[in-house]
Amino acid sequence: MTEANAGVIDHAASHTPPRKRRIRWGAIGDHAVLIVGSLFMMLPLLMVLQMTTVPDVEVIKTGPSLTIGHQLPENFDKAMFQASGFSGQNTGLNMLKNSFILGIGFALGKILIGMMAAYAIVYFRMRFATLAFWVIFTTLLLPLEVRILPSYEVVQKLGMLNTYQGLIIPLIASATATFFFRQFFRSVPEELVEAARIDGAGPVKFFIDILVPLSRTMIAAMFIIMFVYGWNQYLWPTMITTEEDMFTLVRGIKQITQVLEGNRIPEYGRANLLAIIAIIPPVMVVIFFQSWFVKGLTESDK
Amino acid sequence: MKRAGFTARWLPILLLMPQLVIIAVFFYWPAAHAVQSSFFLQDPFGFGSTFVGLDNYKDLAGNGEYLSIAWFTVIFTVLVTFLSLSIALLLAVKADNVLRGAKTYRTLLMWVYAVAPPVAGFIGLIMFHQSWGPLTELARSIGWDFKLGVNFNDTATAMVIVSVWKQVPVNFIFFLSGLQSIPKSVREAALIDNRSASGRFWDVTFPLLAPTGFFLLITNITYSLFDTFGVIDTMVKGEPGNNPMTLVYKVYVDGFRGNDLGGSSAQSVVLMVLVLALTVFQFRLVERRIHYT
Amino acid sequence: MAQVSLKNIRKVYPNGAEALTPSSFDIGDGEFVVLVGPSGCGKSTLLRMVAGLEEITEGELTINGRVMNDVDPADRDIAMVFQNYALYPHMSVRKNIAYGLKNRKTPKDVIERKVAEAAAMLNLNEYLDRKPSQLSGGQRQRVAMGRAIVRDPALFLFDEPLSNLDAKLRNQMRIEIKALQRRLGVTSIYVTHDQVEAMTMADRIIVMNAGRIEQIGTPAEIYHRPASTFVASFMGAPPMNLISARLDGGRVMINGDTVLAAAEGSGAVTLGIRPEDVVLGAEGSISFHVDIIEELGAHRLLHGRLADQEFTIHVGKDVEAAPGETRIALKSDAITLFHPETGKAL
Numbered sequence: 001m002t003e004a005n006a007g008v009i010d011h012a013a014s015h016t017p018p019r020k021r022r023i024r025w026g027a028i029g030d031h032a033v034l035i036v037g038s039l040f041m042m043l044p045l046l047m048v049l050q051m052t053t054v055p056d057v058e059v060i061k062t063g064p065s066l067t068i069g070h071q072l073p074e075n076f077d078k079a080m081f082q083a084s085g086f087s088g089q090n091t092g093l094n095m096l097k098n099s100f101i102l103g104i105g106f107a108l109g110k111i112l113i114g115m116m117a118a119y120a121i122v123y124f125r126m127r128f129a130t131l132a133f134w135v136i137f138t139t140l141l142l143p144l145e146v147r148i149l150p151s152y153e154v155v156q157k158l159g160m161l162n163t164y165q166g167l168i169i170p171l172i173a174s175a176t177a178t179f180f181f182r183q184f185f186r187s188v189p190e191e192l193v194e195a196a197r198i199d200g201a202g203p204v205k206f207f208i209d210i211l212v213p214l215s216r217t218m219i220a221a222m223f224i225i226m227f228v229y230g231w232n233q234y235l236w237p238t239m240i241t242t243e244e245d246m247f248t249l250v251r252g253i254k255q256i257t258q259v260l261e262g263n264r265i266p267e268y269g270r271a272n273l274l275a276i277i278a279i280i281p282p283v284m285v286v287i288f289f290q291s292w293f294v295k296g297l298t299e300s301d302k
Numbered sequence: 303m304k305r306a307g308f309t310a311r312w313l314p315i316l317l318l319m320p321q322l323v324i325i326a327v328f329f330y331w332p333a334a335h336a337v338q339s340s341f342f343l344q345d346p347f348g349f350g351s352t353f354v355g356l357d358n359y360k361d362l363a364g365n366g367e368y369l370s371i372a373w374f375t376v377i378f379t380v381l382v383t384f385l386s387l388s389i390a391l392l393l394a395v396k397a398d399n400v401l402r403g404a405k406t407y408r409t410l411l412m413w414v415y416a417v418a419p420p421v422a423g424f425i426g427l428i429m430f431h432q433s434w435g436p437l438t439e440l441a442r443s444i445g446w447d448f449k450l451g452v453n454f455n456d457t458a459t460a461m462v463i464v465s466v467w468k469q470v471p472v473n474f475i476f477f478l479s480g481l482q483s484i485p486k487s488v489r490e491a492a493l494i495d496n497r498s499a500s501g502r503f504w505d506v507t508f509p510l511l512a513p514t515g516f517f518l519l520i521t522n523i524t525y526s527l528f529d530t531f532g533v534i535d536t537m538v539k540g541e542p543g544n545n546p547m548t549l550v551y552k553v554y555v556d557g558f559r560g561n562d563l564g565g566s567s568a569q570s571v572v573l574m575v576l577v578l579a580l581t582v583f584q585f586r587l588v589e590r591r592i593h594y595t
Numbered sequence: 596m597a598q599v600s601l602k603n604i605r606k607v608y609p610n611g612a613e614a615l616t617p618s619s620f621d622i623g624d625g626e627f628v629v630l631v632g633p634s635g636c637g638k639s640t641l642l643r644m645v646a647g648l649e650e651i652t653e654g655e656l657t658i659n660g661r662v663m664n665d666v667d668p669a670d671r672d673i674a675m676v677f678q679n680y681a682l683y684p685h686m687s688v689r690k691n692i693a694y695g696l697k698n699r700k701t702p703k704d705v706i707e708r709k710v711a712e713a714a715a716m717l718n719l720n721e722y723l724d725r726k727p728s729q730l731s732g733g734q735r736q737r738v739a740m741g742r743a744i745v746r747d748p749a750l751f752l753f754d755e756p757l758s759n760l761d762a763k764l765r766n767q768m769r770i771e772i773k774a775l776q777r778r779l780g781v782t783s784i785y786v787t788h789d790q791v792e793a794m795t796m797a798d799r800i801i802v803m804n805a806g807r808i809e810q811i812g813t814p815a816e817i818y819h820r821p822a823s824t825f826v827a828s829f830m831g832a833p834p835m836n837l838i839s840a841r842l843d844g845g846r847v848m849i850n851g852d853t854v855l856a857a858a859e860g861s862g863a864v865t866l867g868i869r870p871e872d873v874v875l876g877a878e879g880s881i882s883f884h885v886d887i888i889e890e891l892g893a894h895r896l897l898h899g900r901l902a903d904q905e906f907t908i909h910v911g912k913d914v915e916a917a918p919g920e921t922r923i924a925l926k927s928d929a930i931t932l933f934h935p936e937t938g939k940a941l
Contacts, residue, residue, distance in 0.1 A: 026499070030396040031403075037393045038410040040467070044425045047436065051428070063434025117321040120314035125307045132318055139329050141581045145528040145550050146573040149557040149566055150332035150339070158327075173328035178321060191681035193307075194648050199695035199742075200669035203308040209694075213685040232418035234532040239558065250418040250532075257424055257539055275424050282416035287409055294412075297472070298479040 045279070052273040059268040075269035079277065082270075083244075090244040090252055092274055099231055099248040099278070105168045106230030107223045114177025114222075115215070119207055121178075122185040123193065139174045144236060152239050162243045171236060177222055183299070184218050185211070221296025224289050228282040249278035333574070340567035351564070358568035368552065368569075375548045378462065379526040386466045387515070387522060390473030395503065397474075398481040408478065415471040419529055423536025426464035437463075451538065451545065458546040461537055465530045473518050480514035481507065520584045524577070549573060597659050597672070597749035597782045598624055599645065604654035606640050614640045615806050617654060622799075625780045627773070631793035632803035633829070639754060641803070642786045646752050647671050658750060669698070674743035675752040679759060680735045682727040682742075688714075689723040692741045699746075706745075713741040716775070733764045740775065751776065751783040757792065769795060790830045794818065802826050818869075821931060824938035827867045833896060833907045836873075839935065840866040847932065850902040852881045855927050864941065865933040870896065870909035872929035879922035883908070888916055 047064035054069035080092040120126070121133055144151065151170055160166030188211070196206045212219075237251040247255075256271045286293055308314075340358050342351040362368050397407050414422075429437045430450040437460075441448035448456050484507065492506040531550050538545040542555055550573065557566030599622040606615040615637040622628050630638040643649040645656060647668035656663045663671055674695075682691050689710055696706045714720050717737040727735055736756065743751055756772070757765045773796050776783050787793055793800050794814045802809040802817060802825075810822035821827035827835040841848045842864045847855040849866070875897075883906065889896040897908040897916055901923075908923065910916060932941045 027400060030399045033396045034393065034400065034403075034407045034411075037389070037396075037470075038407060041411055041414050041471070043436075044429055044467070048425055048428060061434075063431060064428075064436060113320045113324065116317040120317035123307050124314035125309055126314050132322070136318075136321060136325065139325050141578055142329075142333060142574055143524065143528050143577065145531060146553075146570050146577060147329070147332045147336050148554065149563065149570065150335035151328060152558075153335065154328060154332050169324060170328040173325045175321070175325070189679055189681060191677040191679055192683065194643075194646075194668075195675070195677060195681035195683075195742075196694075197308075197648065197668045198646065198673065198675050200698035201694075203310050203313055205698065206308075210683055210685075214683075216685075228416050232416070232421075234418060234420045234535070235554070238535075250420055253418075253420045253424055253536060254539075257427060257536055271424075272428070275421050278421050279417050282418075283413045286416040287413055290409065290412075294475055294479060298476055 045276075048272045048275060052269050052276060054269070056265050056268045060265065071269055072273075075273045078267070078270045079273040090247045090255070092249070092277060094245060095247050095249045095252050095274075096277060098246060099250065099281070101164055102167055102233065102237070102248050103227045103231035103281070105164065106171055106233075107226035109168060109172045110177045110226050111219060111222050113172060114175070114179075115181050115212075115219075117175075117178045118181035118185055119211065122182055123203070123206075136175045136178055140176065140179060144171065144174070148235060148239065151236075155240060160240075162241055162246050164246075166240050167237060167246070168230075170240075171230065171233060177226065180222060180296075180299075181215070181218070184215060188214060217292060218296065220289065221292045221299075224285050224293045225296050227285060231282045249274065253278065336567045336570045336574070338567075339563055340571045342564050344561070344563040354564070358564045359572075361565060362568055362572065371547060371552050372549060374458070374546050375527065378458070378465075378530075378546070378548060379523055381462050382465045382469065382526040382530070383519065383522040385462070386469035386473055387518060389466065390470045391477050391511075391515075393470070394474050394477035394481055395507075397478055411474050412471040414468060415475070417468060419465075419468055419532030420536040421532075422464050422468040423533040426460055426467075426533070426537055427539075430460045454544065454546055457537065461530070461534060461546065464533050464537065465526065468533065469522060469525055473522065476514055476518055477511065480511050484510050516584075516587065520580060523580060527573075527576075598622065599750060599782065599784070600655075600657045601641075601645075602655045602657075604641070604644060604656060605652050606637070606644060606649065607652045613806055615644075618808050619654075620801065620808070620811055622782060622784065625782055627776055627783045627785065627796060627798045628801060629785045629787060629793040629797035629799075630801045630803060631787055631790060631829075632809075634788055635805075636803040637806040638786045638788075638803045642752055642754055642784060645750075645784060646673055646675050672749040673752055674746050674748040674750075675754065676736075676739045676743050676756045678755040680727070680739040680756075682735060682738055684727055687724050687726060688719060688730070688738050688741075691727065691738055692745055695742065695746050709745045710741075713744045716744065717741050732760050733768060736760065736768055740772070744775075744779070748781065751781050751785075753783065753785040753787075755787055756785075758787070758789070765792075772796070790832065794830070800830075802829065804829070819929070820940070821867065822940050824865060824867065824933045827931065827933070831869065833870055833909070835867045835869050835931075836901075836906050837933070838866045838868075838901060838904050838906065840864050840932075842932070847930070849881060854881060854925050855930050860941070863935045865935050865938070867931040867933060868925050868929055870907045872926045873908045874924045874926065875908060875910055875914060875916065875921065876924065877922055879924035881923050881925070883921055883923045885916065885918045885921055888918065 050066075050068065051059050051064055052075050053072045054065070054067060055071050058065075058067075058069070080096075083091045083094075117136060121129060121136075126132070155161060155166045155170060158166070160169075192210060192214075193206060196210055201209060231248075232250055233248075234250050234253075237248050238254070241247055241251060253275065256274050339351070341353060341355060343354045343357070344351045393411055397404055397411070400407070417425075427450070429435050430448065431438060432450065435448075435450075438448045438450070448460075450457055450460050488506065488510070492502045496502045496505060527548065528550050530548065531554070534547060534551050535554075538547070542551070547555070549569065553566050553569045553573065556562045556569065560566075601621075602619050603617040604615065604619070605613070605617045607613050618641070630641060632638050640649060644651050645663075647663070647666060651664050658671065658673075683694065686694065692710050692713060693706045696709065701709075710723070714723055717740055719734070719737055719741060722730060722734060722738075727738065730738065739756065753772070757768055760768060769792060785792075785796060794817075797814055799811065800814055800817045801811050804825050810817060810826045812820070812822075817826060817830055821830065821835065824837055828837060838849060840854070840863075842861050844861065845856065845859065846853045847864065847866060854866070881901065883899055883901050885897045885899040887898045889898065892912065894912055895910050895914070895916060897910060899906060899908075899918075933939060934941055
């Protein structure tokens with residue numbers, strides 16, 4: 001018995017080294033692919049970042065390089081507090097403010113309205129429930145881009161051009177959050193609402209005492225996704241906001257690119273830094289709340 | 303609906319109201335308006351419009367420029383979808399394999415999700431800068447005289463690369479989470495049944511990822527059709543000229559710049575039909591798609 | 596304390612499916628009634644109608660003489676324990692237990708006192724500030740009980756409260772629940788698909804099948820005098836043996852062997868006998884072929900064939916047994932005869 005066992009161990013031992021080596025090669029290959037992928041993602045950003053630290057004249061000559069200059073504070077000052085354009089309103093700071101208003105306003109509005117509608121659809125016996133469901137979820141089918149001109153006309157007729165309402169509310173007119181919360185509410189155990197009813201909680205109490213606290217993680221995930229989505233809107237703000245004091249960073253990017261043309265020395269430092277500033281808040285949110293964000297994103301696929 | 307739902311009468315209506323009002327005003331009204339005005343010819347000076355029936359659509363069908371843009375859109379969509387899906391799948395499989403640094407890789411690979419398409423386009427402009435863009439130089443080093451904004455094919459290539467760069471992260475996140483949701487026992491069973499890693503991937507992992515992949519396929523087509531607007535608008539610097547453009551961009555150019563409302567509306571309707579067809583296709587396949595649970 | 600009365604209660608779902616045919620029964624003050632049956636037999640529907648979570652299609656439900664058909668669940672003076680406990684996951688144990696009282700605007704000091712009492716009774720004192728996710732299955736079960744107790748309801752409703760627990764814990768909680776109910780003396784309706792729970796806990800059992808009540812009776816009545824072949828095979832483990840037999844000239848015959856004299860009528864019948872009511876021995880009148888012996892420690896089960904039909908015998912641990920031909924006798928007073936088609940007891 002012992003001998004046989006020893007034989008088995010020997011046998012295994014004699015095979016272990018080559019197998020180990022093979023696995024290690026595989027792992028190195030995996031890491032190599034991942035590193036190349038990460039570089040593909042990271043390098044452009046690092047180059048843009050580098051270019052914000054050197055004087056514009058140097059950029060014009062050599063483009064991105066390995067030198068880290070001292071120009072960052074000056075470029076930051078230009079980007080945040082100096083306006084390009086005619087009105088003097090579209091400083092980086094002002095655009096940043098507008099971006100936050102759009103991102104947060106959009107996320108909050110969408111979550112609030114979506115939760116309310118989803119609650120009505122999932123937890124109430126209604127006569128026109130099916131109709132309401134279809135009316136709402138049809139909006140998932142047509143992105144804003146395909147109805148952009150008529151939407152613009154509607155906003156114009158309502159006198160909401162160059163207003164925050166005009167910017168935010170039409171973007172809320174799709175059911176993504178509603179759909180998401182509907183899925184989530186349906187996954188909440190049936191018995192909770194029954195227990196609550198026996199405990200004497202009415203619909204409003206149940207919503208506030210139980211459903212909203214239960215949805216905290218989901219709300220957070222939704223908020224992150226919606227914030228990023230709102231922050232990154234481009235076409236709609238481009239059409240709705242024509243006054244420079246209403247520009248968001250992403251909306252302003254076109255003007256930023258235009259400074260790259262011109263006869264004067266193109267302001268690379270300022271342009272690149274504004275691009276970085278437009279990237280940072282949504283990227284930070286996504287990175288710091290990664291697990292919520294991933295959960296929220298992938299669970300909507302159902 | 304829950305089996306023990308509440309029976310209140312007015313509360314659900316009250317809860318639904320905000321959503322219904324917003325979509326009525328900002329979804330159904332504009333959508334109906336688009337359909338309607340696609341049958342009219344707008345007077346260029348704003349003095350009313352004439353009913354022209356299907357003329358706007360006939361014009362589109364006979365318009366060589368429109369058809370070539372449609373053709374470009376198809377090629378662009380196929381390239382962006384295929385490339386971003388396959389790169390993301392490769393990276394996800396590798397990231398799922400490695401034990402060390404998996405989280406770091408995930409972060410490094412996914413942050414671009416949060417970059418707005420026009421900002422991605424801006425970064426593309428820098429990367430493909432005519433005199434010192436790193437990618438321009440890379441192209442030159444292999445004898446390719448890359449001219450962004452001048453040569454149609456070069457511009458299109460740059461647009462595809464930037465659009466793929468922007469789209470890989472979201473696909474990566476979905477594929478990785480799809481991979482991680484494959485039960486450990488299934489992997490172990492496969493490990494016993496098949497000694498070749500690539501065999502295991504194609505026989506077991508890939509089919510199990512199919513639902514995710516299919517969902518992403520539709521998402522990516524939609525992305526290529528619509529969300530790349532920002533990339534394209536930045537990369538052509540708002541001057542379409544002879545540069546490549548997609549159908550959505552054409553709607554914008556004709557309607558907003560060219561003031562051809564009828565034609566632009568007809569184009570919108572064509573896109574709506576396209577998206578609807580895609581969605582119906584998706585629902586039908588999802589219904590039939592195999593559930594492995 | 597409460598008396599509950601159901602008169603021709605019927606449930607039809609909007610899609611036309613009849614979940615419960617008109618059913619009537621009364622429950623006395625302080626009684627522990629168990630509704631038992633396979634899944635889909637309508638027992639949960641019945642319970643949920645009593646709770647007010649499901650609308651009553653027809654019939655009349657009264658609790659203490661008051662018609663409850665259209666009364667809100669919160670106003671029926673009931674408490675319910677759910678299969679998955681239905682604890683509010685974001686609230687501490689204390690808040691979970693107190694939530695119902697809070698909604699009834701009970702004064703704070705009263706709530707505190709009642710929660711403390713319930714916690715003491717259920718050994719939950721140390722866990723009051725934990726979240727449900729930090730508790731074991733048995734503890735969660737106790738919290739659910741606590742939530743029911745603090746409200747001093749007239750009626751307890753249990754919907755398969757033990758089926759998410761492992762076997763050992765289930766036995767323990769079974770005894771705890773029963774003891775608690777005895778102590779509080781609250782009328783209780785308990786739904787389960789587990790016949791052991793039904794037998795051990797009930798004052799009276801209601802056996803249900805396919806939306807109908809098959810039999811109402813004490814555990815002993817249900818076990819020894821099943822009203823139908825369904826009850827006979829559903830209650831008891833192993834179930835009652837059911838064998839085709841012939842009734843001929845006042846005698847019941849299996850394969851030509853007489854097993855019971857003095858029965859009336861004639862024709863085919865189904866003969867039912869519990870495995871423990873069979874005596875093994877050479878003097879037995881019927882031949883039995885043993886295929887498999889299941890050793891259970893305290894006793895043995897002999898599975899085999901009697902007149903080519905499956906048959907099981909329960910014998911004590913000290914009874915010698917071996918596979919092969921043997922002879923058995925049936926205790927004649929333990930035999931129940933059923934109609935071969937309707938399955939009703941004759």
